[in-house]
Amino acid sequence: MSRKAPRSDIDESTLTVTHPEDHAAGPTAVAVSMKRAVDGMGVRRTARTLPKLNQADGFDCQGCAWPDPSPEHRHSAEFCENGVKAVTDEATLREAGPAFFAAHPIAELHDRTDYWLGQQGRITEPMVLRAGGTHYEPISWDDAFALIGTHLAVLDSPDEAVFYTSGKVSNEAAFAYQLFVRAYGTNNLPDCSNMCHESTSVGLAEVIGIGKASVTLEDVHQAELIVIAGQNPGTNHPRMLSALEIAKKNGARIIDINPLKEAGLTRFKNPQTVKGTVGHGTAMADLHLPVRINGDLALFQAIAALLLEWGRLDHDFIAQHTHGFEEYAAHLRALDWDLVLASTGLSREQITEAAEMIAASRKTVYCWAMGITQHHNGVANVKEISNLAFLQGNIGKPGAGLFPVRGHSNVQGDRTMGIWERPPAHFLDALRDEFGFEPPREHGYDAVAAVKAFRDDEAKVFFGLGGNFIAAMSDTTVTEDALRKADLTVQVSTKLNRSHVVHGREALILPPLGRSEKDLTGGIPQRVTVEDSVCSVHASRGPLEPASDHLRSEVDIICSVAQATLGDRHALPWDDFRGDYSQIRRRIGRMVPGCAGYEEKVDQPGGFVLPHPPRDTRTFETDTGRANFTVSPTEVLHVPQGRLLLQTMRSHDQFNTVIYGLDDRYRGIKDGRQVVFVNQLDIEAQGLRDGQYVDIVSEWEDGSTRRVSRFRVVSYDTPRGCAAAYYPETNPLISLDAKAVGSNQPAYKSVVVRLVASVPDAPATGRPEGIATEESPDGGDEPKRYVDPTHLS
Numbered sequence: 147m148s149r150k151a152p153r154s155d156i157d158e159s160t161l162t163v164t165h166p167e168d169h170a171a172g173p174t175a176v177a178v179s180m181k182r183a184v185d186g187m188g189v190r191r192t193a194r195t196l197p198k199l200n201q202a203d204g205f206d207c208q209g210c211a212w213p214d215p216s217p218e219h220r221h222s223a224e225f226c227e228n229g230v231k232a233v234t235d236e237a238t239l240r241e242a243g244p245a246f247f248a249a250h251p252i253a254e255l256h257d258r259t260d261y262w263l264g265q266q267g268r269i270t271e272p273m274v275l276r277a278g279g280t281h282y283e284p285i286s287w288d289d290a291f292a293l294i295g296t297h298l299a300v301l302d303s304p305d306e307a308v309f310y311t312s313g314k315v316s317n318e319a320a321f322a323y324q325l326f327v328r329a330y331g332t333n334n335l336p337d338c339s340n341m342c343h344e345s346t347s348v349g350l351a352e353v354i355g356i357g358k359a360s361v362t363l364e365d366v367h368q369a370e371l372i373v374i375a376g377q378n379p380g381t382n383h384p385r386m387l388s389a390l391e392i393a394k395k396n397g398a399r400i401i402d403i404n405p406l407k408e409a410g411l412t413r414f415k416n417p418q419t420v421k422g423t424v425g426h427g428t429a430m431a432d433l434h435l436p437v438r439i440n441g442d443l444a445l446f447q448a449i450a451a452l453l454l455e456w457g458r459l460d461h462d463f464i465a466q467h468t469h470g471f472e473e474y475a476a477h478l479r480a481l482d483w484d485l486v487l488a489s490t491g492l493s494r495e496q497i498t499e500a501a502e503m504i505a506a507s508r509k510t511v512y513c514w515a516m517g518i519t520q521h522h523n524g525v526a527n528v529k530e531i532s533n534l535a536f537l538q539g540n541i542g543k544p545g546a547g548l549f550p551v552r553g554h555s556n557v558q559g560d561r562t563m564g565i566w567e568r569p570p571a572h573f574l575d576a577l578r579d580e581f582g583f584e585p586p587r588e589h590g591y592d593a594v595a596a597v598k599a600f601r602d603d604e605a606k607v608f609f610g611l612g613g614n615f616i617a618a619m620s621d622t623t624v625t626e627d628a629l630r631k632a633d634l635t636v637q638v639s640t641k642l643n644r645s646h647v648v649h650g651r652e653a654l655i656l657p658p659l660g661r662s663e664k665d666l667t668g669g670i671p672q673r674v675t676v677e678d679s680v681c682s683v684h685a686s687r688g689p690l691e692p693a694s695d696h697l698r699s700e701v702d703i704i705c706s707v708a709q710a711t712l713g714d715r716h717a718l719p720w721d722d723f724r725g726d727y728s729q730i731r732r733r734i735g736r737m738v739p740g741c742a743g744y745e746e747k748v749d750q751p752g753g754f755v756l757p758h759p760p761r762d763t764r765t766f767e768t769d770t771g772r773a774n775f776t777v778s779p780t781e782v783l784h785v786p787q788g789r790l791l792l793q794t795m796r797s798h799d800q801f802n803t804v805i806y807g808l809d810d811r812y813r814g815i816k817d818g819r820q821v822v823f824v825n826q827l828d829i830e831a832q833g834l835r836d837g838q839y840v841d842i843v844s845e846w847e848d849g850s851t852r853r854v855s856r857f858r859v860v861s862y863d864t865p866r867g868c869a870a871a872y873y874p875e876t877n878p879l880i881s882l883d884a885k886a887v888g889s890n891q892p893a894y895k896s897v898v899v900r901l902v903a904s905v906p907d908a909p910a911t912g913r914p915e916g917i918a919t920e921e922s923p924d925g926g927d928e929p930k931r932y933v934d935p936t937h938l939s
């Protein structure tokens with residue numbers, strides 16, 4: 147299988163590689179943010195937005211889900227460099243209106259990268275692509291809603307429609323959306339969480355009864371030890387560095403578990419302090435464990451085995467609150483250390499040092515992100531971290547707990563509001579009781595299953611509430627071919643992206659207001675609410691005039707689609723919802739668990755914190771009524787001779803598929819993205835050289851291979867056998883069937899690849915170039931597989 151797109155419109159020949167930085171933030175971060183803001187928004191808009199960012203009377207940052215300090219502890223500049231980039235991306239003065247679409251046929255847009263597409267500015271009017279058309283053309287909102295209603299009305303079953311959500315959507319829009327989708331008759335509500343922290347949600351639900359973090363920001367400040375696994379906060383949650391700095395001032399130590407030594411966890415120069423501006427800043431990790439990719443499970447088991455051997459356990463907690471300790475302890479006692487060393491690539495001394503730090507701490511917070519969840523054994527990884535926390539009672543006490551750090555700013559809130567393809571029965575019962583109709587009970591498609599449904603002609607209409615489903619998903623070629631088979635693709639989007647140019651027979655783009663903009667839907671100033679990574683819910687109001695008079699709020703769009711589709715079926719209050727969002731919040735307060743008094747509580751500055759039984763009272767609503775220890779086999783991902791294990795990650799200049807710029811400052815990359823970071827010894831062992839151009843070829847169990855071409859080899863400090871490259875360019879490499887057991891989350895971070903010298907040995911220069919994928923077996927010596935330890939050579 148091959149495809150001819152996207153051509154590279156990024157000239158990679160100007161790419162330069164220098165030394166990675168040894169610290170994050172500092173004056174450079176301030177300078178970069180201000181330049182980006184002023185270039186993108188102009189001085190006036192910059193001055194109107196940034197002072198309102200993350201303030202109690204302002205708007206919630208569109209970037210990550212990092213929590214805000216309590217209102218009295220907020221700075222006047224309560225944001226980071228990447229928050230400024232996120233705001234600027236939305237509040238840009240550039241516009242992609244009807245004239246833009248008239249000038250650019252889809253065939254041309256299709257050949258553009260997500261970077262170029264995203265640079266064209268805000269979409270200003272609803273656009274339609276008619277069957278067989280060559281261009282998107284303007285369409286009125288009413289005609290757009292009618293078109294959707296007509297398509298949805300003629301499906302053989304509501305299950306032939308798929309309703310995706312990305313995690314920027316407000317609680318109000320998310321609640322209305324899931325109500326509409328279930329009233330229409332399906333639970334096909336995949337979301338970006340399926341690709342992100344699904345392994346966390348599944349793993350934690352099994353072992354503590356709730357899939358969310360058990361900490362507050364205060365717990366991070368008070369911890370004696372903070373373990374950070376598979377997370378790069380300097381880029382992806384930059385204000386976390388401020389919280390870590392406070393913790394360090396209070397005496398905390400930090401262990402960083404990551405194949406890469408990331409700048410943000412090395413040293414932080416807080417631009418809001420003198421020490422950070424002109425001094426050396428604060429040293430972050432006290433211990434960096436350069437674990438091999440996918441070695442975390444073995445590492446956590448080894449640390450736990452040492453704690454057990456040394457008797458450094460919280461026996462009271464184990465006796466009173468846990469289940470399954472004996473089986474778990476038996477597994478640890480039988481642990482095979484050769485396997486641990488092979489899997490982690492660490493020495494016994496390094497592991498012992500980490501275990502000693504953990505043993506010595508009376509309160510430990512465990513943080514993790516995509517380096518833990520995006521693996522075949524992502525769920526097991528999460529449960530293994532939990533095991534370790536339970537051993538010392540590190541949950542439900544001050545300064546301690548489990549902290550999955552969420553990605554998108556409201557991804558957690560969207561789940562709370564019912565965006566979930568596997569809704570619990572109690573949620574559906576509450577929905578039925580509140581709105582008087584029987585919601586569908588059968589589980590719906592998650593992200594991977596949705597692609598398969600289109601591929602197999604079982605789904606016909608795709609509706610995306612935000613996001614860029616096609617570029618974010620694994621197996622780009624398969625995903626694109628699948629979505630092209632749709633009768634209708636609808637994208638509610640602020641900016642242009644790949645999911646608009648790879649489309650169904652007919653396609654719609656519906657442009658919503660952004661979070662930085664004033665929302666006067668129904669003729670009154672509206673606010674929306676969001677939930678952060680620590681279950682804190684608060685209001686958000688945008689300060690800016692909307693980018694165009696034609697924009698509608700997401701709530702308005704959803705209620706209108708619902709009316710066009712359902713008419714007055716079930717007599718649902720769409721007009722009330724649209725007229726005053728507090729009507730939605732009142733319903734949320736009446737039926738969403740933990741949200742009683744919602745409207746009143748979000749009135750308080752800083753909002754309120756949702757209940758969390760393990761955090762609040764050490765109550766565990768699991769099958770056993772206790773925190774469950776679990777036993778996972780110590781699997782090792784076997785990488786055949788001559789192959790590397792590739793992780794796909796974010797640069798410092800992107801937000802997921804939105805590429806802000808071409809620099810990954812902290813890792814020493816400038817003016818390009820097609821790089822693959824490899825250990826110098828592996829470069830030599832493969833007969834390659836630093837700076838050479840290679841194609842990356844992935845190899846799969848069914849004998850198929852996939853390829854992306856012309857990546858510059860960068861000699862980098864990563865463990866032997868490991869490699870790293872940026873997403874989404876590498877998504878064509880990842881088979882749709884590579885996913886986590888139990889959560890179905892794509893395994894974006896453990897891909898077996900080999901590097902093949904590119905012909906010619908040169909970068910892409912912005913001229914048309916195909917990214918090819920191929921499915922023919924290529925005689926690789928062994929397919930990827932997890933091996934039984936006894937077979938390990």
Ligand SMILES: Nc1nc2c(c(=O)[nH]1)N[C@H]1C(S)=C(S)[C@@H](COP(=O)(O)OP(=O)(O)OC[C@H]3O[C@@H](n4cnc5c(=O)[nH]c(N)nc54)[C@H](O)[C@@H]3O)O[C@H]1N2
Pocket residue numbers: 209210211228342375376377378379381382383403404405406408437438439440441442515516517518552553554793794795796797798800801802895
């Ligand atoms: N500026 C910015 N902020 C963002 C985002 C963004 O794209 N840009 N995205 C948002 C979203 S949706 C999310 S989910 C988060 C993502 O935040 P992160 O999870 O921090 O993002 P990643 O870049 O995917 O990579 C995480 C880290 O995992 C490490 N890693 C890879 N494999 C392994 C492994 O096997 N074991 C261990 N221990 N570590 C490993 C990588 O070296 C990298 O440092 O950030 C959110 N915030």
Ligand SMILES: Nc1nc2c(c(=O)[nH]1)N[C@H]1C(S)=C(S)[C@@H](COP(=O)(O)OP(=O)(O)OC[C@H]3O[C@@H](n4cnc5c(=O)[nH]c(N)nc54)[C@H](O)[C@@H]3O)O[C@H]1N2
Pocket residue numbers: 264312313314315338339341342343516520553554611612613614615617618619620638639640641642643658659660661700794795796801802803804873874876877894
């Ligand atoms: N290889 C690889 N693939 C990955 C990952 C990885 O680490 N490696 N990470 C995965 C993860 S963690 C995630 S969360 C997914 C991300 O998947 P998505 O959430 O689907 O992708 P984004 O790139 O965040 O979506 C960007 C688009 O959202 C739209 N948008 C922005 N703001 C708004 C808004 O306010 N409203 C609306 N309606 N639209 C808006 C814009 O049109 C923009 O182009 O990608 C996943 N894919």
Ligand code: SF4
Pocket residue numbers: 207208209210211212224225226227228229230232382383384385386
């Ligand atoms: S840490 Fe996250 S939420 Fe805070 S300003 Fe930065 S990007 Fe925005």
Ligand SMILES: [Mo]
Pocket residue numbers: 338341342343553554
């Ligand atoms: Mo994410």
